[in-house]
Amino acid sequence: MNASSVVIDRPLPDWPVIIFLGGVHLFALSALLPGTFSWPAVAVALVLHWLTAGVGVTLGYHRLITHRSFRAPKWLEYVLLFCGTLACQSPLEWVAKHRMHHRFSDTAEDPHDINRGFWWAHVGWILHKLPCDRSMGLYVKDIARDPVYRFFDRTMLLWQLALGIVLFLIGGLPFVVWGMFVRLVAVYHSTWFVNSATHSFGYRSYDVGDRSTNCWWVALISYGEGWHNNHHEFPRSARHGLRWWEVDMTWWMIRGLRVLGLARNVILPRCRSG
Ligand SMILES: [Zn+2]
Numbered sequence: 030m031n032a033s034s035v036v037i038d039r040p041l042p043d044w045p046v047i048i049f050l051g052g053v054h055l056f057a058l059s060a061l062l063p064g065t066f067s068w069p070a071v072a073v074a075l076v077l078h079w080l081t082a083g084v085g086v087t088l089g090y091h092r093l094i095t096h097r098s099f100r101a102p103k104w105l106e107y108v109l110l111f112c113g114t115l116a117c118q119s120p121l122e123w124v125a126k127h128r129m130h131h132r133f134s135d136t137a138e139d140p141h142d143i144n145r146g147f148w149w150a151h152v153g154w155i156l157h158k159l160p161c162d163r164s165m166g167l168y169v170k171d172i173a174r175d176p177v178y179r180f181f182d183r184t185m186l187l188w189q190l191a192l193g194i195v196l197f198l199i200g201g202l203p204f205v206v207w208g209m210f211v212r213l214v215a216v217y218h219s220t221w222f223v224n225s226a227t228h229s230f231g232y233r234s235y236d237v238g239d240r241s242t243n244c245w246w247v248a249l250i251s252y253g254e255g256w257h258n259n260h261h262e263f264p265r266s267a268r269h270g271l272r273w274w275e276v277d278m279t280w281w282m283i284r285g286l287r288v289l290g291l292a293r294n295v296i297l298p299r300c301r302s303g
């Protein structure tokens with residue numbers, strides 16, 4: 030056993046991340062207190078969930094930036110990057126670790142290896158310092174030198190703070206509780222379920238050599254990312270839902286962008302048409 034495998038077995042807790050995520054979950058619970066609920070606040074949370082998790086993380090971070098499933102104008106890429114930043118997830122770390130996941134899927138080098146258990150694949154890996162943190166730069170050479178990426182990566186929390194202030198000025202405490210904290214918790218878990226649930230539950234259309242699955246309810250809360258077994262078979266495909274009933278809202282967005290001339294070179298699975 031070498032030094033690095035010892036670290037893999039006993040990763041150190043990442044206390045700033047634990048405190049931050051614990052705090053976000055704690056503040057989200059304040060939605061149960063009197064005076065923090067309003068229907069407009071719930072609507073704001075739903076719209077911001079779509080904008081940050083759907084447009085930012087799924088369409089931007091995942092299908093465009095990580096896999097280059099389609100080509101888009103640089104300004105649009107930066108807009109999607111900004112929306113993802115508002116999901117409070119580091120773009121450089123997100124892209125690097127997702128590329129590692131595809132390369133080492135369900136092995137010890139996979140940052141969220143499902144063989145370490147559901148909790149680890151869901152969030153445990155985020156709460157620890159991992160040996161692979163040191164090699165992240167190797168996986169984001171295409172974007173790490175871009176000053177816009179570095180700027181948004183560094184200022185991620187400031188944008189979240191600015192959003193919180195804007196929400197407070199518009200709708201007071203309910204908008205902050207729902208639009209920021211409840212929304213962030215929902216964004217985090219809908220993203221994390223793609224790493225945990227869709228390597229645990231559901232059906233498999235392809236024997237891809239790992240434990241990835243297709244899971245309808247993850248697809249619904251993550252804008253199509255739940256068709257994860259399809260995605261492991263065709264990682265560069267812009268379309269993840271391949272059967273007519275595999276609802277893939279992000280694919281609809283990409284089709285819309287293509288109609289507007291904003292998405293070109295859209296990659297689709299072999300032998301299938303879009
Ligand atoms: Zn996977």
Ligand SMILES: [Zn+2]
Pocket residue numbers: 091095096127131260264
């Ligand atoms: Zn992927």
